Amino acid sequence: MPFFPEGIILIKSSLEKKTGCLTISVIGRFDYTCHKAFKEAFGGVTATCYEVDLSETLYLDSSALGMLLLLRDNAGGEKATVRLLSPNRTVMEVLNMANFGLLFNIVE
Amino acid sequence: MGQRLTVLVIDHLLSDAAELVDTLSQEGCKVFCPDHANEIIHPFHLEHIDLLCLNPYTQYQSGWQTIVNIKDAARLKAIPILFLCDNNDASMQESCMLEGCFDILIKPFRYRQIAFKINAVAEFRAMQKTLSTQRDEMIMHNEKVLYDHHLAKIVYENITHSNCLNDAALSHFHYGSHTFNGDVILAAYKPSGGMHVVLGDFTGQGLSAAIGALPLADIFFDWTERGFLLKQIILEVNDRLKDILPPNMFCSAAFVDINPNNDGIEIWNGGLPDLLYFSSANKLPKRFKSKNIPLGILSSDVIDYQIDHALFTPGDRLLMFSDGVHEAVDLMGRMFCDAILHPLYKGEMAVDHAVDWLIQQLQQEEILENPHDDMSCIGVRLDVNIGMEVAKRKSLPDYYEVPADFSFEYVLGADSLRSTDPLPYLLQILTTVPGLNHFSSQIFMILSELYSNALEHGVLNLSSNKKSSHDGFSQYYEERKIRLAELKMGYIKFSARVVSDTSQRLLILSVEDSGDGFDFANLNYNLSCSELLYNRGLALLNRLCSKLEFSNGGRVVTAHYQW
Structure with missing residues (x-):
């Protein structure tokens, strides 16, 4: 687990009423400590499309990959479209290693 | 509030003691006021006492000694003490505070003062009782969890350790950050000679991560022994894990099939860092990157099975490690893959000692003392006799x-x-x-x-x-x-x-x-x-x-x- 300066991990979510698109932003380290907040961000929300904004995500670990799978499952599994937005290089490497490009629409 | 308290009053000045006993009784306290030294430290009294009111100058025995005796007898139960002091004795008041008294009652007594202090003590005792009950429950719970872990660990090790990791061709390390390790290393001889090797890394750490290793090991050993091919084993493991794991759990893994019969190896990498292949012909190691989705995410009928093949010459080496090693952080805050591992990637070291070298780096960078993730690594020295001796024997x-x-x-x-x-x-x-x-x-x-x-x-x-x-x-x-x-x-x-x-x-x-x-x-x-x-x-x-x-x-x- 790499060291990053301690900071507040922040999960923000917003549901665009017109498009029905839910966007979840993860600011800071995306790891098991965000488990509850991340689940709450999409739990009970009915959306037509899902986006996870990773532009301010410093790092993600395998628990975070698991949370993304949970979101995908919740969004309809193999039929769902979940977009992962603007991952940085470190995050992209983790996504690539797990070949998540085959499961998610990664927008660089 | 006061009626629930049992109070022990020790003061040789009998009139003061009587006055205090009266007031406390009016406040609903049950009061003991011994008139003989032996009664003071009778264990029966101490067990039931919520508060001690003590004149430090008591003649029965030294007031300080009384405190020590009472604290010893009461063991963990910290009984609050109210010292009974004269208004003009500032130095004694100071000593009382230093001795860890709860509060001081100044003589001459005033009814309201006593009532307030008794209420405070009652609240303190209630809080203390709640805490100690919770503490006892936690201790019991923790002991039960440790016992359960101990039993589960035995089952876990019986299932995951029946393998041939001690083969001379293999070297490995396996460090867990918890009692249970979410990384798993398995190796098994094939009936036709040769070997299957797997390094798996389950999401998370600890028991929840280790639990998935059981079906993995079970299928891996059983199916290898029965002569199934690597592909069949991987797809079966994948489907089993997909069925049993929650949607946010999966297993990154690398499987290697060593075939001494045709000097070939097959590599399947799903989610692990690049496997490194060192041959005498090339300085730079060949890197076998992850081409597959980790196990347990998609069902086998929709996954694209991607493997790499290589031909080996005896002495070639294959090295694989989990992301705990890849992403370990050195003392300067850099990830291993960005700094420490460079000599390995550049082929600038004796690969014979690569596994030992990695252990040394993890030690030097003080990662083994406080691991944040499970870390494991396995090196294979490829040879035409791997698993052949065993078949012959x-x-x-x-x-x-x-x-x-x-x-x-x-x-x-x-x-x-x-x-x-x-x-x-x-x-x-x-x-x-x-x-x-x-x-x-x-x-x-x-x-x-x-x-x-x-x-x-x-x-x-x-x-x-x-x-x-x-x-x-x-x-x-x-x-x-x-x-x-x-x-x-x-x-x-x-x-x-x-x-x-x-x-x-x-x-x-x-x-x-x-x-x-x-x-x-x-x-x-x-x-x-x-x-x-x-x-x-x-x-x-x-x-x-x-x-x-x-x-x-x-x-x-x-x-x-x-x-």
């Missing part, structure tokens, strides 16, 4: 062999050839013969050579010339995959006959294919002839079998095996 049966006499035919058409691997089933039938079951590795080798020749050169019409270079080897398998997927016509027929009695023990195995046959008159069985490297399958067969015959223009091969 299986001794002859010394019990009476039951006679056997049976035969069967098994024909696979194009549809079945595309989707089935017949070898494990055939092996299972043949190894039901008492005595022959001790030679399952030899039987598997014969079956697999005959079958792959019939399929690849017969039905699929592939030329083994392509396999003669490292690049060609991969192309060959690519071509094999394409042609097999598009196969519309063709068949392979197995005919087996077993005769086992007191006079002979013989297996006759014929494999017929629908291909064009081949010119078997010019076949070279010479093992030392490197030009015909890929006739080696047949050369080995020739040595294993008492007789090897070709007929029907090379479309039928018949092997006689005696034991």
